[in-house]
Amino acid sequence: xxxxxxxxxxxxxxxRGLTAGEKDRLQACLASDPAAKTIWDEEEALxxxxxxxxxxxxxxxxTAQVLHxxxxxxxxxxxxxxxxxxxxxxxxxxxxxxxxVTLVFLALGHWQYRIAQREKMAAALANVARxxxxxxxxxxxxxxxxxxxxxxxxxxxxxxxxxxxxxIEVLHELALK
Amino acid sequence: xxxxxxxxxxxxxSVRRGDRRAFEELVNRYKQPVINFLYRTLxxxxxxxxxxxxxxxxxxxxxxxxxxxxxxxxxxFTIARNLCLNEIRRRSRHPAESLDAPHPEHDDQPLRQFEDxxxxxPPDALLHGELEEKIQQALGELPDNQRLAILLxxxxxxxxxxxxxxxxxxxxxxxxxxxxxxxxxxxxxKPYLRTxxxxxxxx
Numbered sequence: 001x002x003x004x005x006x007x008x009x010x011x012x013x014x015x016r017g018l019t020a021g022e023k024d025r026l027q028a029c030l031a032s033d034p035a036a037k038t039i040w041d042e043e044e045a046l047x048x049x050x051x052x053x054x055x056x057x058x059x060x061x062x063t064a065q066v067l068h069x070x071x072x073x074x075x076x077x078x079x080x081x082x083x084x085x086x087x088x089x090x091x092x093x094x095x096x097x098x099x100x101v102t103l104v105f106l107a108l109g110h111w112q113y114r115i116a117q118r119e120k121m122a123a124a125l126a127n128v129a130r131x132x133x134x135x136x137x138x139x140x141x142x143x144x145x146x147x148x149x150x151x152x153x154x155x156x157x158x159x160x161x162x163x164x165x166x167x168i169e170v171l172h173e174l175a176l177k
Numbered sequence: 178x179x180x181x182x183x184x185x186x187x188x189x190x191s192v193r194r195g196d197r198r199a200f201e202e203l204v205n206r207y208k209q210p211v212i213n214f215l216y217r218t219l220x221x222x223x224x225x226x227x228x229x230x231x232x233x234x235x236x237x238x239x240x241x242x243x244x245x246x247x248x249x250x251x252x253x254f255t256i257a258r259n260l261c262l263n264e265i266r267r268r269s270r271h272p273a274e275s276l277d278a279p280h281p282e283h284d285d286q287p288l289r290q291f292e293d294x295x296x297x298x299p300p301d302a303l304l305h306g307e308l309e310e311k312i313q314q315a316l317g318e319l320p321d322n323q324r325l326a327i328l329l330x331x332x333x334x335x336x337x338x339x340x341x342x343x344x345x346x347x348x349x350x351x352x353x354x355x356x357x358x359x360x361x362x363x364x365x366x367k368p369y370l371r372t373x374x375x376x377x378x379x380x
Contacts, residue, residue, distance in 0.1 A: 011337070011352065014330060014359070042363050045370040049312055050331060050362075054305075055209055056216035056225055063204045066233045067197065073234060 005029060006036055014047050185249035193240045204233050207250070210332055211257055217328050218261050220317050228264060232257045250334045254343045258325055265321055308369060315365040323358030326351060 006029045009022060018026060030037050059065065182190070185206075191199035211232055216225035235256050243252055316324055322344065329340045341351040363370065 014355075015337075016333070042370050043359070046359060046363055046366065049308070049366060049369060050327070053213075053217065053309060053312060053331075056212045057222050058209060058212050058229075059226060062208055062212075062226070062230070063201055066204050066208075066230050067201065069230055069234050070197075070200075070237050073238065 002029065006033075010040070010043050013044065182245065183249070186245050189240065189243050189249055190245065192237065193243065200233075200237055203236070203249075207253060208233070211253065214254065214257055214328050214332070215261055217313065217316060217331075218321075218324060219264060220313060224264065228260055229257075231260055235260070248334075248339060250332065251339045251342050254329060254332065254335065258329075258343055261325070262321065311366065311369060315362050318365065319358050319361060322346075323354050323361070326354040327358045327362070330355060 005025060009018065009026050009029065012018060012022060013026075026040070030040060185203065188199040188203050192203065208229065212225050212229040215228050215232075216222055219225055219228070232253070236253060239256070243249075316327070319327070326340060326344060329335055329343055335343070337351060338348060340355075341348045344351055344354070346354070
């Protein structure tokens with residue numbers, strides 16, 4: 001017996017009745033292998049049992065209930081604007097998803113802002129460096145030796161000596177004489 | 178181009194344009210096959226009817242996504258299968274309350290009462306009821322994917338390729354599921370295979 005052919009006939013018989021040609025081939029298979037008859041009988045019996053299962057009960061107003069459910073759903077979720085239908089979206093993205101997308105855009109925006117700020121600061125520092133370089137070329141800094149006595153000299157300029165009272169009194173007496 | 182389309186695809190195109198009558202026709206055409214499929218998968222007629230309504234609601238809401246090149250029944254039963262699996266997973270997370278649990282206010286009465294059809298039906302109907310119960314029990318004991326595969330086989334409009342698409346499996350894997358499921362059913366229903374029919378189910 002050709003097993004593959006027998007299995008194919010079994011598969012076919014499980015879905016529909018066999019044609020005349022298929023029945024002939026089945027008879028040939030069964031004739032060549034009596035054990036296949038038991039398998040065939042059991043398969044046929046099972047197909048008959050499954051096929052004989054009664055229909056499930058269904059409410060007489062089932063279709064009306066479905067249409068009502070559709071209307072209720074449309075009231076709770078109004079049709080999406082034309083642009084969404086064109087984009088094949090039945091309704092706007094879930095609020096959580098929309099929030100995530102917004103956050104991503106905000107983060108990108110902030111990141112761009114930080115980059116721009118850093119570039120501005122770098123440009124400003126570059127300007128300062130250029131200025132220092134320019135100034136140093138025009139007016140070179142004094143030699144280090146000049147700065148040696150800088151502190152005592154600057155203290156002198158800041159000193160405010162107290163008035164000599166004795167001298168003032170002597171000068172006053174002389175003036176009176 | 179519309180003339181080349183099968184009737185269901187033509188109806189779906191109309192549904193996409195908002196044609197409620199076309200949708201109603203599709204519901205009427207397929208409500209029994211869908212509810213049969215869900216009832217035999219879940220084993221509960223009330224849940225099956227509720228879920229069937231959700232299936233068609235989903236069909237309406239997803240009309241924009243229906244591809245005309247795809248067979249409508251394949252698409253329909255894919256939705257049914259997905260909702261069914263969701264329900265099975267939900268059940269496993271929240272087991273149903275026992276029908277034997279007592280009523281909270283009346284200890285001597287069960288929580289829910291159902292008429293026992295066996296007490297009021299003619300003998301043939303009793304035998305049919307018992308056989309149906311045995312078959313449903315055997316189906317319920319199969320792994321989910323085998324049960325789904327075997328029940329999809331009952332839909333004449335679906336070829337093995339279509340069933341494979343609904344299940345999201347390859348064709349050989351689908352046939353293997355069906356074969357294994359049938360072998361298990363044959364073992365469990367051996368006493369009923371002798372007659373192979375619904376007339377006289379002597380054990």
